[in-house]
Amino acid sequence: MEYIVETNKLTKRFGKEYAVEAVDLRIPKGEIYGFLGPNGAGKTTTIRMLLGLMEPTLGNIKVFGKDLKRERIGILKKVGSLVENPSYYPHLTAYENLETIRKIYGVPKKRIADVLEIVRLSEVTNKKVKGFSLGMKQRLGIASSLLNKPELLILDEPTNGLDPSGIIEIRNLIKRLSKEEGMTILISSHLLSEIDQIADHVGVISKGKMIFQDTIDVMRRQSQKKISLKVNDYERANRILISNGMKADFSIDSITLPEHHDEDIANIVRVLVENNISVYRIEEEKRSLESTFLQMTAEERGL
Amino acid sequence: MIGKLIRTDFMKIRRKGIWFLTVLGPFGVVALQMVNYGLRKDWFIQQDIYSWFYYIRNVIAFTPFALILGIVILTSFMASIENETNAWKQVIALPVTKWGVYLSKYTTLAILLVVSTCLLTLFSLGFGMFLGLDGGIPYLDLIKYCFYTFFASLPVLGLQLWVALVSKNQGIPITLGIFGVILSYMAYFLPDWLIWKWPSLDNQWDEPIINVCLGLAVGLAIYLVGMIDFMRRDVK
Known part of the structure; x- marks a missing residue:
């Protein structure tokens, strides 16, 4: 260049x-x-x-x-x-x-x-x-x-x-x-x-x-949207999603999905519900460019 | 490049009253003689000093004071034009050299002062002729003494311009200038090496030309030091 x-x-x-x-x-x-x-x-x-x-x-x-x-x-x-x-x-x-x-x-x-x-x-x-x-x-x-x-x-x-x-x-x-x-x-x-x-x-x-x-x-x-789910049993939810071949990140108290089509999200929720998992919350985590920028500069400042 | 810069500098001093001051200075000096000769004409005649020789002496007695005051005001004006909205950053970001910018400011001021000096010569000549002084008109002496004073004051111009251009706070050059004006006012009591004494054309050898030579040499030196310092500095 x-x-x-x-x-x-x-x-x-x-x-x-x-x-x-x-x-x-x-x-x-x-x-x-x-x-x-x-x-x-x-x-x-x-x-x-x-x-x-x-x-x-x-x-x-x-x-x-x-x-x-x-x-x-x-x-x-x-x-x-x-x-x-x-x-x-x-x-x-x-x-x-x-x-x-x-x-x-x-x-x-x-x-x-x-x-x-x-x-x-x-x-x-x-x-x-x-x-x-x-x-x-x-x-x-x-x-x-x-x-x-x-x-x-x-x-x-x-x-x-x-x-x-x-x-x-x-x-x-x-x-x-x-x-x-x-x-x-x-x-x-x-x-x-x-x-x-x-x-x-x-x-x-x-x-x-x-x-x-x-x-x-x-x-x-670096600053795409993510969907996070709150459910009653993360362990089981984890297994169910994996066995259904769905991609997600798991932690002890949340499941985060990279940005999906609306239809995919609906599918994931349906699979979870059909397997008797209680879905408490489905949240969209908007990490705007602004917050990425803020995070970049804040890390540097050590705040 | 210098020509272009000088032309822009002359544009920038429009409507600032700078030209007015350039005319007012020499007029003021001659106006003092108008008062002097208006009130004491008879006494001058009585003392047998109603001549061109003494008239020129009287004129140049007040010139240093006015000239130094003028230098202080003009240099500070000049600096304030660029300082007001920090236009330095705009000027220096143009395809010009920093020494060119400095030289242009100096030259612009020098031109204004030369105009003042020419006017002083003319006004003095005019009033002298009006008075009908004794003896022939000493054109050469008149021109010589007016310009001698100008050349002898070049170190003060260099110093004031330097301080004014590098100071964010114009209080500094003004304070220095006021001291200069006071010093030039009591030139008679000052030692010969002080630059504020030189415009009085007075020295222990009674040779005004020494002051002129010193003025030119030291003026150039101070100019160079100021320019180098200006070039070295970052534009904030």
């Missing part, structure tokens, strides 16, 4: 504390990569290092297959970013704010109107940013990250402070950019629900360490 971003044992130490420790980030080309972790896990620090804002204590970073340290400027020409809270100049208008960035990239002036259109801020082009709502400022930040038609877009918590409709809007925008422009997108969040719906790949970071990195499908498989 071709990786757009590849870090090797990326480490950042502040004093004695390791904010990021030996992280091997792999972002495949053309994919949306969700970078997940609780607040303070090291997401923003990692992203700052990817943009050359911070110098790694150890390890190296390759973007577009080039070493970031040596070819920073060449790389950054093809990268768009929005780090944490949007930065802007409140005394300037939306247009002027983008113009200060456009000048550096040297892209045509027309691009400013284009990106304002993309984030639906065309109507406030000549209004001072001072009076913008947080959502509008955030969208302006996204607009500036798109000015240079980046090949890699890095968005750090882009939906922070947005209302639900704003969140959906940004989500759709990200999907569209990925599909239509073929951009590789790194999006960080502390909310799984945000990543879940758009990302192809996920990396979970906790306490500075990468604890999971794979496709979202693999993560989903």
